[in-house]
Amino acid sequence: MTAPARTQRREVGRGRPPGLAIAVAMVAVAFFAAPLVGLALRAPWSSIGDELTAPATVEALRLSLVTSVAATVLSVSLGVPLAWALARWTFPGRRLARAVVTLPMVLPPVVGGVALFLAFGRRGFIGEPLDRWLGVSLPFSTAGVVVAQTFVSMPFFVVTVEAALRSVDRRYEDAAATLGARRLTVFRRVSLPLVLPSIVAGAVLSWARALGEFGATITFAGNFPGRTQTMPLAIFLAFERDPEAAIALSLVLVAVSITVLVSLRDRWLHT
Amino acid sequence: MTAPARTQRREVGRGRPPGLAIAVAMVAVAFFAAPLVGLALRAPWSSIGDELTAPATVEALRLSLVTSVAATVLSVSLGVPLAWALARWTFPGRRLARAVVTLPMVLPPVVGGVALFLAFGRRGFIGEPLDRWLGVSLPFSTAGVVVAQTFVSMPFFVVTVEAALRSVDRRYEDAAATLGARRLTVFRRVSLPLVLPSIVAGAVLSWARALGEFGATITFAGNFPGRTQTMPLAIFLAFERDPEAAIALSLVLVAVSITVLVSLRDRWLHT
Amino acid sequence: GASGAAHASSAAVAAAAPSGEITVFAASSLTDAFTEIGRAFEREHPDTTITFSFGASSTLASQIDAGAPADVFAPADEADMERVEDAQVGRRVVFARNRLTIVVEPGNPYSIRSLADTVSKDVLLVLCAAEVPCGELAREAYRRAGVPVPEVASAENVRAALTRVALGEADAAVVYTTDLRSADGEVEGVRIPRRDNVVARYPIAALGNGENSRLARAFVAFVASAAAQRVLRAHGFLAP
Amino acid sequence: MTVTARIGVDLGEFSVDDVELWVESGTTSAIIGPNGAGKSTIVHAIAGTVPLQRGRIVLGDRVVDDVADAIFVPPAYRSVGAVMQDPMLFPHLSVVENVAFGPRARGTPRRMAREVATEWLERLGVAAHAHKRPRALSGGQAQRVALARALATDPDVLLLDEPLSALDAAARPAVRRELAQHLREYSGTAIVVTHDAVEAMTLADHLLALEDGRITQQGTATDLRERPRSRYVADLVGVNLYRGAADRDGIVTEVGQRIVATGHDTRGPALAVIHPRAVALHREEPHGTPRNVWPGTVAHLDPEGSRARVHVDAAVPITAEVTTTSIASLGVGEGAAIWVSVKATEVEIYPA
Amino acid sequence: MTVTARIGVDLGEFSVDDVELWVESGTTSAIIGPNGAGKSTIVHAIAGTVPLQRGRIVLGDRVVDDVADAIFVPPAYRSVGAVMQDPMLFPHLSVVENVAFGPRARGTPRRMAREVATEWLERLGVAAHAHKRPRALSGGQAQRVALARALATDPDVLLLDEPLSALDAAARPAVRRELAQHLREYSGTAIVVTHDAVEAMTLADHLLALEDGRITQQGTATDLRERPRSRYVADLVGVNLYRGAADRDGIVTEVGQRIVATGHDTRGPALAVIHPRAVALHREEPHGTPRNVWPGTVAHLDPEGSRARVHVDAAVPITAEVTTTSIASLGVGEGAAIWVSVKATEVEIYPA
Numbered sequence A, B: 001m002t003a004p005a006r007t008q009r010r011e012v013g014r015g016r017p018p019g020l021a022i023a024v025a026m027v028a029v030a031f032f033a034a035p036l037v038g039l040a041l042r043a044p045w046s047s048i049g050d051e052l053t054a055p056a057t058v059e060a061l062r063l064s065l066v067t068s069v070a071a072t073v074l075s076v077s078l079g080v081p082l083a084w085a086l087a088r089w090t091f092p093g094r095r096l097a098r099a100v101v102t103l104p105m106v107l108p109p110v111v112g113g114v115a116l117f118l119a120f121g122r123r124g125f126i127g128e129p130l131d132r133w134l135g136v137s138l139p140f141s142t143a144g145v146v147v148a149q150t151f152v153s154m155p156f157f158v159v160t161v162e163a164a165l166r167s168v169d170r171r172y173e174d175a176a177a178t179l180g181a182r183r184l185t186v187f188r189r190v191s192l193p194l195v196l197p198s199i200v201a202g203a204v205l206s207w208a209r210a211l212g213e214f215g216a217t218i219t220f221a222g223n224f225p226g227r228t229q230t231m232p233l234a235i236f237l238a239f240e241r242d243p244e245a246a247i248a249l250s251l252v253l254v255a256v257s258i259t260v261l262v263s264l265r266d267r268w269l270h271t
Numbered sequence C: 001g002a003s004g005a006a007h008a009s010s011a012a013v014a015a016a017a018p019s020g021e022i023t024v025f026a027a028s029s030l031t032d033a034f035t036e037i038g039r040a041f042e043r044e045h046p047d048t049t050i051t052f053s054f055g056a057s058s059t060l061a062s063q064i065d066a067g068a069p070a071d072v073f074a075p076a077d078e079a080d081m082e083r084v085e086d087a088q089v090g091r092r093v094v095f096a097r098n099r100l101t102i103v104v105e106p107g108n109p110y111s112i113r114s115l116a117d118t119v120s121k122d123v124l125l126v127l128c129a130a131e132v133p134c135g136e137l138a139r140e141a142y143r144r145a146g147v148p149v150p151e152v153a154s155a156e157n158v159r160a161a162l163t164r165v166a167l168g169e170a171d172a173a174v175v176y177t178t179d180l181r182s183a184d185g186e187v188e189g190v191r192i193p194r195r196d197n198v199v200a201r202y203p204i205a206a207l208g209n210g211e212n213s214r215l216a217r218a219f220v221a222f223v224a225s226a227a228a229q230r231v232l233r234a235h236g237f238l239a240p
Numbered sequence D, E: 001m002t003v004t005a006r007i008g009v010d011l012g013e014f015s016v017d018d019v020e021l022w023v024e025s026g027t028t029s030a031i032i033g034p035n036g037a038g039k040s041t042i043v044h045a046i047a048g049t050v051p052l053q054r055g056r057i058v059l060g061d062r063v064v065d066d067v068a069d070a071i072f073v074p075p076a077y078r079s080v081g082a083v084m085q086d087p088m089l090f091p092h093l094s095v096v097e098n099v100a101f102g103p104r105a106r107g108t109p110r111r112m113a114r115e116v117a118t119e120w121l122e123r124l125g126v127a128a129h130a131h132k133r134p135r136a137l138s139g140g141q142a143q144r145v146a147l148a149r150a151l152a153t154d155p156d157v158l159l160l161d162e163p164l165s166a167l168d169a170a171a172r173p174a175v176r177r178e179l180a181q182h183l184r185e186y187s188g189t190a191i192v193v194t195h196d197a198v199e200a201m202t203l204a205d206h207l208l209a210l211e212d213g214r215i216t217q218q219g220t221a222t223d224l225r226e227r228p229r230s231r232y233v234a235d236l237v238g239v240n241l242y243r244g245a246a247d248r249d250g251i252v253t254e255v256g257q258r259i260v261a262t263g264h265d266t267r268g269p270a271l272a273v274i275h276p277r278a279v280a281l282h283r284e285e286p287h288g289t290p291r292n293v294w295p296g297t298v299a300h301l302d303p304e305g306s307r308a309r310v311h312v313d314a315a316v317p318i319t320a321e322v323t324t325t326s327i328a329s330l331g332v333g334e335g336a337a338i339w340v341s342v343k344a345t346e347v348e349i350y351p352a
Ligand SMILES: Nc1ncnc2c1ncn2[C@@H]1O[C@H](COP(=O)(O)OP(=O)(O)OP(=O)(O)O)[C@@H](O)[C@H]1O
Pocket: D011, D012, D013, D014, D033, D034, D035, D036, D037, D038, D039, D040, D041, D042, D085, E129, E135, E136, E137, E138, E139, E140, E141, E166, E168
């Protein structure tokens, strides 16, 4: 049977989704773009320059970037082994472990902060010994911010990467093994590269989540300018005084993350 | 050259990560478990029963489940075409579109809510015509809750699925095409099934995120018990009065999501 | 005069001038006023540093509860102060008061004159959630005015309520007079008659958690001093 | 459906240079050629999974790819069936679902599609595995399923890229016969890529030798067997080929060695073929009729069943095919000194 | 390193049943058998990528897999090199990195590993593609790279699962020779899976016929060629095989047909082999010496170069190999009635 003739212009790349899908996709993009446009329209562009250059803003922005990057690094270095174990190793209680890891996503941020207190706070069952013996105190410190952000953002990394690891063709790993590669080598030189796109995606997710983190941070680390006051906290406070300023600040945050994301994508995910 | 002899007991499954990785993984799990344990220790177990059965709680829980599921459905149905377009179709401004989609992740919740007002509120540049001509008003309605949750959670789905789609072996799609399958069929019957694990992962992520959503919801949808008061809102407000109660409620939320996640995983992601 | 105020405060502080550093946990509604007061205090006592952490009173309270290193606590209402009672040292001082007011869109389209007017069908009213101070007080006010407390969209805090009116997403809200002044232009105030109105009290107290309770006490005293009061007044707070 | 194509594709440093292709409706052409010659690339171009960079492809009366006119018809709309070199069975579908995929995609109702699929699986002897996942198939089984999947769509143009390479020795003739029969009965046009001379000659009416992206020879099996025009074709059909200048008494090879021949009227640039069976081996210098006699050493032996091919390094490097017994009697081992003789009448000369 | 194994693996309904394997150090064994016989499964078991369910595997003096003693040595620690049926080249590494992977993993410094890799790529004629990604390779090139990758690790045990199946006709003998030479020089032990009789016989000292998870015959090339014990082996080496009961004047096949033979002293259950070249075809009933004469019809023809194999449906189904010319003269086409004759002396009988 001959399919109905259907000629298409060359320019149109192969594998382009059909119109219907494109249309829906556009609706989706519009849905996300609209609120941002709204913000942009409302933003006090005249004063935004001052907001940007205000030392407090610069401080908060710097802190946000530092902590969110630190949190992401932490998430990746803890998350990769965790995802590996969850994806490849069948042990009793794996399901529970998996659920536990996904929980911070559903915990309301404030409660998350409190929970962190109960564990790592001065009187927390881990924080107390930590404080007594090592003199390390996490709450109200920059380290605390990183902990809070990691707690909230790492699940996104783990879930993404685990899913990717599951869909790797095991025969590549077998081939590597017969070539004499130990499990660690196999993982480092074969499995990981094969899931690189998902690793990047997961990192982006958790970075973005960490950058936007508010509740857990202000609860667990407080709101000390230069020490624990990240952009979202600064924005929250600004909001108390004058919402316009808050919007301006948010746009700054948004701009920064766009820049980072776009450049990152180019660096990594170009098809 | 002969590799050093290294015999391992049969029981130990093949492909189990090496001890080092396992150790790190355990640290990671502990990191997540600790705060939950903290909550559990602190929780007023005596009263938790009452909390659970309190009509307000039941209401909020119901609403949370309904809205978060609705938001997830919306995210999936909009997100799949979007991810498809981003992964497969090279169009001018694709990078920007991608960035825009990831932004709600970095937007502080409150600002997110304000942004939603500016777009879909009664004076919003979309909300106003919507209201005037269709008489649809999103803010302070259950629909509004779903919108807020979708806005915040869908990015997680899109990013995850797009990454997965990028790593699909295009030759399967080519094979399907030569068998006479149109693009939609190829996508539905080949590409999607191949990335199913990531679809599920993405759905889990955005569902969890939606379930835990607080800031945007309370700002955009207010806090009507039974109409827009989801669990996180109830918890946040309970927190104002007595934190114990808040903790109890959070544990309820956590328990519910554990149940859902575990059963879901079993259903879908068993290796 | 300023010097008088200075005398008063320095008198309040015993012989040796306080020195060192303290951390003050204060309700976010006090952000501007306290930042200013803090600077004034540091000017008066050169070798002291005041660090602020502003946030929701309840959050701050539970942080203190969990052993946060706070020397002074200034929440937005007394309930939150109760929660940290056992951490307190020295007496609790009410250093400012606040009143409620109705806010409406500029031009008052629904010509709202009283609380009663806010509860009509076509007016979209926003109150703080009953759980937070401003919500509690607002509802109290309605009771006093003999108006049935309406089922309304509630905000997590005053600011959120005010913003909605400012954005035109709500027609009216009941907030603090202090907020009205900070949002001038975007909204218009409608006074609530004194007999219906409710007063919010702002307590402050030094805490035992901190290492420097001496300086803490000095700061608490200073907040009560005339100089600080002027600042508070300038930000719309009422004398205690 | 006649296939007419001029194919130009660049892949990195390699390129298929405007290969002219013309396969008449209902006939089968075989593409043969060394690894990396561009065979699969051509198949992909016709299937539409690799777009042209130069030239055009016409299926029947329909232009499906034309660079000049900026026309490109996606694979799904070409009614082409292909077995690519890699089976690429859908891992998430069972074997029978894989085979039913094509018919389903072309609108056949599920039940009927399944019947068609099952029938093809039976014809190719893998019906027993219908409900397995492709992962659970052996290499040969997978290839059979891939073949079934392509045949089940009953396409107008059938593209087979080494469709039998993984089949076992016993099954191959059977499946080949099955396939040949199908191709004979079938109205459609087929293009088969193969490395197996027998396969090419039994399946195809017309052969096409592709080397480094260019066509070096085309014609019937006999043409290629009797008058190969390239080293590769000569190797494939297993004869000795020499290029040189022909004159009255034979040909002078490029290295200046004369090969005596008779009964040819070719002059000038020419090719000479000597069949290995026509090459005699001797311990001592033979004194007799053969006009071509050269000393040489045995480069290596390729035993093939009861016979063996002996490659001799002589003035003209030459391969002889002799029985294993005579090898034994001659006592030839690799490196042994030996004499080669060829009758002048056994040298076939034709224009280059 | 001697390989001793008793392999039992269940895969769904299929299972390899305690296949006994013994390959002496420094020798090469070939495993032949129909699709789905379990060849790859055995290779995987030895490599360690499919754990045993029964039996044990010993490499040299080291037990690497033993169900009873619950011993399992992971692949990485077996110093086994394998070319699996699917090349499985790492898509994210360049060709040369793929080949260097083994040496690197075994601790060779980067530069040296690359040298080794490049050398092997040259030996297998794919050095030109060293810097491509595997995706950009042709099927044959990919297979050569996979072969190079396995050889580069210089393993004690080399497993080759259809290593030459995708190579072109001209290259195959060359690569086969290259491989054979390497195997001869090389101290290690090799196991080759192949569907190509010539390949099996040139590469291996010992052949092993596997059918449906069981070994049906093993021995040298000559053993299999002269005394095949199964239909599959007979087909592989291309002779007619009959099972029956032998007596003084020949053998009575299972279907009760007598085949006359002379000069055998086998009695009782026996096998009879008739070489296709020994089968004569006639238009009319022949009247002469041959003692075995049957009428039949031509089932089908398999032309192979200048000769063709004619499959005849007769009282005893039999295949004859004749020249294409004689086919022409006989005018045999499929379905034609024909007479078959075989000299009694050409029937080889031996105990079953
Ligand atoms: N994507 C690509 N990028 C660069 N070069 C490529 C690409 N694909 C194929 N090639 C090169 O093009 C040439 C032709 O490849 P093709 O697969 O057509 O060969 P083939 O004739 O099918 O060989 P084989 O007989 O081994 O299958 C090869 O040299 C290969 O290396």
